Amino acid sequence: MMQGIDLEQADHGLLDDLRIVATPAARGLSQLVLRTDVAGMPLEWIDYKEAARLYHQEQVAYTCGSLLYELYGGVNARTGRRTVLEVNSIVATVGHTGNPGNTRHDYVPPLNNQTLFRRDAYLCMYCSQRFPSRELSRDHIRPFSQGGTDVWTNVVAACRRCNNQKASRTPEQARMQLIAVPFTPTYAEYIFLKGRRVLADQMEYLVAHFPRSSPLHARIRAYLS
Numbered sequence: 719m720m721q722g723i724d725l726e727q728a729d730h731g732l733l734d735d736l737r738i739v740a741t742p743a744a745r746g747l748s749q750l751v752l753r754t755d756v757a758g759m760p761l762e763w764i765d766y767k768e769a770a771r772l773y774h775q776e777q778v779a780y781t782c783g784s785l786l787y788e789l790y791g792g793v794n795a796r797t798g799r800r801t802v803l804e805v806n807s808i809v810a811t812v813g814h815t816g817n818p819g820n821t822r823h824d825y826v827p828p829l830n831n832q833t834l835f836r837r838d839a840y841l842c843m844y845c846s847q848r849f850p851s852r853e854l855s856r857d858h859i860r861p862f863s864q865g866g867t868d869v870w871t872n873v874v875a876a877c878r879r880c881n882n883q884k885a886s887r888t889p890e891q892a893r894m895q896l897i898a899v900p901f902t903p904t905y906a907e908y909i910f911l912k913g914r915r916v917l918a919d920q921m922e923y924l925v926a927h928f929p930r931s932s933p934l935h936a937r938i939r940a941y942l943s
C-alpha cells in the first residue's frame with residue numbers, strides 16, 4: 719500500500735465516496751491496465767478510472783495478472799460494509815470499445831515515430847547501433863522522390879548519420895543494407911508498442927498474442943538481455 723487519493727466524483731457521476739489505493743506492483747496511479755475482450759484479445763490500455771467505470775457498469779468478465787489497485791467505494795446501507803473493488807493488471811471485458819483492430823484482419827495501425835522506433839527496438843536499421851529516440855529518424859526506404867510512400871513496410875528507424883548518407887536514394891543505390899525487413903505490426907503488437915510501462919505479466923500476455931513469426935520476439939529478448 720503506497721498511495722491513496724480521493725477521486726473526483728465529477729469524473730464519472732457514478733462513483734460515490736471512492737478512494738483508491740495502489741499496490742506496490744502499480745508503483746503509483748499512472749500504471750495502465752491492459753483491457754482485453756471476453757475472448758482475451760488485447761484491446762487497449764486504460765487508466766484506473768476507466769477500469770473502475772467498467773466495474774461499475776458490470777462489464778468486467780474476469781481478470782488476470784497482478785493486483786494493481788484497490789478501490790474503496792461507499793458504505794453499503796444494508797450491510798454497513800464498504801465495497802472494495804480489486805483492479806488487476808489485465809481486465810477482460812464484455813462489450814465493445816470501437817477499436818477495429820481485434821476484428822479486422824486488414825487493420826493497419828497508425829504510423830508514428832514512437833511506435834516505429836520501438837518496432838525497430840531503437841536500432842538504426844542500417845548500422846545496427848542502438849540510439850535514444852531523439853537521435854533516430856524515420857527513413858523512407860524507397861524515397862518519396864522515387865515513388866515511395868509513408869507506410870510501415872517502407873519505413874525504418876535510422877540514425878542521422880545513416881539517413882544523411884543514404885539521402886534520396888534506395889538502399890541499393892546508396893549501397894547500404896537493411897539489417898531487417900520492415901513489417902506492419904498486428905493489433906496486439908501495436909498495443910504493446912504503444913505501452914508506457916508494460917508490467918512483466920502484461921508483456922507476457924501480449925507476447926503470447928504476437929504471430930509466431932514476429933520479429934518482436936527476438937527483439938524483446940535482445941532488448942531485455
Ligand SMILES: [Zn+2]
Pocket residue numbers: 842843844845846847876877878879880881
Ligand atoms: Zn545508423
